[in-house]
Amino acid sequence: xxxxxxxxxxxxxxxxxxxxxxxxxxxxxxxxxxxxxxxxxxxxxxxxxxxxxxxxxxxxxxxxxxxxxxxxxxxxxxxxxxxxxxxxxxxxxxxxxxxxxxxxxxxxxxxxxxxxxxxxxxxxxxxxxxxxxxxxxxxxxxxxxxxxxxxxxxxxxxxxxxxxxxxxxxxxxxxxxxxxxxxxxxxxxxxxxxxxxxxxxxxxxxxxxxxxxxxxxxxxxxxxxxxxxxxxxxxxxxxxxxxxxxxxxxxxxxxxxxxxxxxxxxxxxxxxxxxxxxxxxxxxxxxxxxxxxxxxxxxxxxxxxxxxxxxxxxx
Numbered sequence: 001x002x003x004x005x006x007x008x009x010x011x012x013x014x015x016x017x018x019x020x021x022x023x024x025x026x027x028x029x030x031x032x033x034x035x036x037x038x039x040x041x042x043x044x045x046x047x048x049x050x051x052x053x054x055x056x057x058x059x060x061x062x063x064x065x066x067x068x069x070x071x072x073x074x075x076x077x078x079x080x081x082x083x084x085x086x087x088x089x090x091x092x093x094x095x096x097x098x099x100x101x102x103x104x105x106x107x108x109x110x111x112x113x114x115x116x117x118x119x120x121x122x123x124x125x126x127x128x129x130x131x132x133x134x135x136x137x138x139x140x141x142x143x144x145x146x147x148x149x150x151x152x153x154x155x156x157x158x159x160x161x162x163x164x165x166x167x168x169x170x171x172x173x174x175x176x177x178x179x180x181x182x183x184x185x186x187x188x189x190x191x192x193x194x195x196x197x198x199x200x201x202x203x204x205x206x207x208x209x210x211x212x213x214x215x216x217x218x219x220x221x222x223x224x225x226x227x228x229x230x231x232x233x234x235x236x237x238x239x240x241x242x243x244x245x246x247x248x249x250x251x252x253x254x255x256x257x258x259x260x261x262x263x264x265x266x267x268x269x270x271x272x273x274x275x276x277x278x279x280x281x282x283x284x285x286x287x288x289x290x291x292x293x294x295x296x297x298x299x300x301x302x303x304x305x306x307x308x309x310x311x312x313x314x315x
Contacts, residue, residue: 002178002302005165006188009134010092010113011066013037014299016178017136017167018291019192020070020094021144021277022046023266024203027058032200032291034065040291041068041094049080056088066091068115073098086110094136094190097145099123101130117169117190119147119154121161128162135162136190139170143193143279146170146221146231152184159185173281175301179309193279198291204269207276208288210235216283222275223258226251233276237261 006015016038018025022045030040040063042055052069059067069090071081074097082103085093092113093100100107100116107114108131117136118124124135137158139151147154151170159166168181169190181189195201197208210233220234222241232238244254258275265274289297 002182002299004182004187006134006167009165010039012039014295015167015182015188016295016298017041017068017094017188017190018195019142019169019190020044020068020096021192021196022072023263024192024196024201025070026202027055027062029195029198029201029291030055030067031059031062032198033195033295034059034067035063036292036295037065038291038295039066039068039092041070041092043070044075044077044081045072046075046077048077049084052081053084053088056084056090060088068092068094068113070094070096071100072096073100082107085112099127099130100132101127104131115167118158119149121157124158124162124166128164132164134165134167134187136167136169137186138190139168140221140231141171141280142169143196143219143231143282144277146229155181155184155186171279171281173284175298175303176305177281178298178302179305193281194285194294195291196278197285197288198294199288200291203266204271206269206271207265210271210276211278211282211285212287214278214282214285216280219278219280219282223254226254230275230277231279233271233278233282235274235276236272237265237275 004015014037018033020041020043022043025043030042033040044052095116113133115134117138137155139154140146155168165187167188168186172189173194221229223230225245261275264270265276
């Protein structure tokens with residue numbers, strides 16, 4: 001059994017968090033992961049507060065276990081979403097694309113744990129001073145918006161720089177990844193791409209199939225010139241965007257071209273012209289499974305990996 005301080009902090013059975021992926025992490029998926037003993041997370045993305053509230057209530061109708069909401073701080077609806085989260089007394093929020101500082105006091109009063117996603121030591125230290133409960137150190141192997149550092153160098157540097165718990169993300173999909181994260185000093189992991197392919201995930205079946213067919217080098221990073229790089233599966237959309245960047249297209253032109261492309265893939269299933277945000281671990285993910293089976297395989301896999309280490313290491 002793998003119990004860590006993350007389990008105590010979030011009142012969950014296993015130190016596994018599901019990534020808050022926009023257009024993917026709905027109430028159905030979040031509830032299934034939480035029911036399986038991890039922490040399921042609703043991805044608010046750029047959705048309005050009314051949609052977020054509906055997904056929160058959906059989770060509550062499906063499980064009594066803790067869950068969270070991921071809030072994109074660049075969303076035009078962020079203030080209203082935060083109000084909904086506090087009114088609904090959501091146990092946990094994760095945040096991205098900004099600093100949640102202005103909301104921390106009110107969230108703590110509402111009893112919500114605050115766990116920002118960070119891609120640098122500097123941001124982790126700043127957020128610790130502001131009073132967050134933990135941070136997710138996310139490496140560039142992950143899908144979606146990424147930083148410059150990979151998971152392996154990022155996690156131990158963040159662990160050594162802060163006193164609060166650190167969760168590792170980016171390139172993790174099985175028990176070996178969980179064990180490696182714990183060895184780096186993290187207290188748990190956050191996983192997106194593997195849970196995207198869970199049975200309970202409402203993402204288009206075309207997207208799941210694209211991930212199952214992906215090889216180890218089939219993801220690319222687009223949008224570097226915009227200041228908001230994104231990792232996604234290589235497809236026609238990604239190549240066209242890369243060509244526009246190479247030709248010197250303006251940020252406005254690039255953002256206009258990319259507008260709505262995530263939904264086009266994830267919801268409508270256009271895997272040629274949409275943005276399939278997925279991590280480098282896509283090349284390993286090969287089948288659809290219920291969230292409960294995924295969580296079980298991660299924990300048993302971590303136990304097996306630990307036993308294998310004991311055999312291979314001569315003390």
